[in-house]
Amino acid sequence: xxxxxxxxxxxxxxxxxxxxxxxxxxxxxxxxxxxxxxxxxxxxxxxxxxxxxxxxxxxxxxxxxxxxxxxxxxxxxxxxxxxxxxxxxxxxxxxxxxxxxxxxxxxxxxxxxxxxxxxxxxxxxxxxxxxxxxxxxxxxxxxxxxxxxxxxxxxxxxxxxxxxxxxxxxxxxxxxxxxxxxxxxxxxxxxxxxxxxxxxxxxxxxxxxxxxxxxxxxxxxxxxxxxxxx
Numbered sequence: 001x002x003x004x005x006x007x008x009x010x011x012x013x014x015x016x017x018x019x020x021x022x023x024x025x026x027x028x029x030x031x032x033x034x035x036x037x038x039x040x041x042x043x044x045x046x047x048x049x050x051x052x053x054x055x056x057x058x059x060x061x062x063x064x065x066x067x068x069x070x071x072x073x074x075x076x077x078x079x080x081x082x083x084x085x086x087x088x089x090x091x092x093x094x095x096x097x098x099x100x101x102x103x104x105x106x107x108x109x110x111x112x113x114x115x116x117x118x119x120x121x122x123x124x125x126x127x128x129x130x131x132x133x134x135x136x137x138x139x140x141x142x143x144x145x146x147x148x149x150x151x152x153x154x155x156x157x158x159x160x161x162x163x164x165x166x167x168x169x170x171x172x173x174x175x176x177x178x179x180x181x182x183x184x185x186x187x188x189x190x191x192x193x194x195x196x197x198x199x200x201x202x203x204x205x206x207x208x209x210x211x212x213x214x215x216x217x218x219x220x221x222x223x224x225x226x227x228x229x230x
Contacts, residue, residue, distance in 0.1 A: 003218075004214050004217055004218060028152075028156075028189050029128075029152055029153035029156060029185075030127060030128045030153065031125055031127050031150075031152065032125075032126055032150055032152040032190035032192070032193045032209065033123045033124070033125065033126070033190070033191075033192050033193065034123070034124055034125075034148070034150060034192075034193045034194070034195075034207075035047060035070075035123050035124075035192060035194050035198075036121060036124060036195070036198075037119040037120065037121050037198055038120055038121060038122040040120060040122070045070075045072050045073060045120070045121045045122065045123060046070070046072075046121065047069065047071075047118070047119050047121050047194060047199060048068075048119060049117070049198075049199060049200065050067055050069050050088055050090055050199050051200065052117045054067035054068055054069060054117075055067065055068040057085070057087040057104065058104055060091075060101050060102055061089075061095075061100065061101020061102065062089075062091070062101070064089055065090075066087035066088060066089055066102075066103070067087060067088060067090055068085055068086070068087055069086055069087065069088050069199045070086035070194065071083055071084070071086070071118075072084040072086070072192065074107070081109065082107045082108060082109055082110070083107070083108055083109070083111075084106075084107055084222065085106045085107075085108055086103070086104075086105055086210070087103060087105070087106070088102065088103050088199070089101075089102040089103070096167070097158070097162065097167065097168075097229070098161070098162040098165060098166065098167050098168075102227075103225075104223065105210065105222040105223065105225045106223070107220055119198065121194075121198075123192070126148055126150040127150070128151055128152060128153065149205070150193065150207060151207075151230050152190045152193070154230050155190060155193075155207075155211055155228045155230045156185040156188045156189070156190065156211055157173060157181075157185045158226075158230065159185070159209070159211035159226035159228050160181045160182065160184045160185040160187075160188060161178070161181050162226050162228065164181060166178070166181065187214060187215075188212065188214075188226075189211070189212070189213075189217075190209050190211055191210045191211065191217070191225065192210050193208065193209045193210070194207070194208045195207055195208075196208055196229065206229045206230065207229070207230055208227060208229055209227070209228045209230060210225050210226075210227055211225065211226045211227070211228055212225045212226070
């Protein structure tokens with residue numbers, strides 16, 4: 001079974017950077033690993049445009065070929081050799097957010113693939129600085145911490161709704177009948193996040209959050225991940 005703490009601890013989330021910040025109990029909903037393209041020679045994490053000629057993967061819900069758009073080497077996170085592969089449907093914008101079948105995550109042994117068209121990416125710790133007055137005093141430090149417009153707390157709430165087949169909306173989030181879903185969001189965390197413009201060849205401010213429960217992570221059940229755009 002995977003150990004969850006090494007991945008979720010912010011000091012490990014920074015991965016290759018020796019930087020630590022004390023987030024106490026608020027880290028889960030106020031921080032996430034954000035992958036950004038970078039020209040450096042690190043090839044541990046790769047992202048490509050979904051519109052580029054991409055490797056085809058399993059079939060989507062509507063029979064379309066899902067495309068491999070991201071590869072992440074877990075070796076740099078927790079000392080395992082397997083690679084996390086992210087597949088998306090080229091028509092993912094035509095799906096309802098709560099639907100399944102437009103995405104898939106698999107944990108597979110590394111495979112030899114052509115690297116043309118792939119962008120190297122580096123993982124940085126991204127903070128939602130609006131989550132705490134204490135956190136607001138931190139500023140972006142190049143190559144150390146990326147303070148930006150992330151909203152992992154909202155992504156976790158949406159993921160908890162979608163996991164139960166329910167569309168998320170501000171009205172439902174404020175409805176006491178759905179309070180149990182918001183409470184269940186505490187069992188979720190953001191595994192990784194990618195800016196949509198890095199996988200789609202157009203300008204967009206949305207971020208794709210890959211969310212999963214702690215139990216699913218420990219059991220390597222990556223197929224149960226909920227992908228959420230915020």
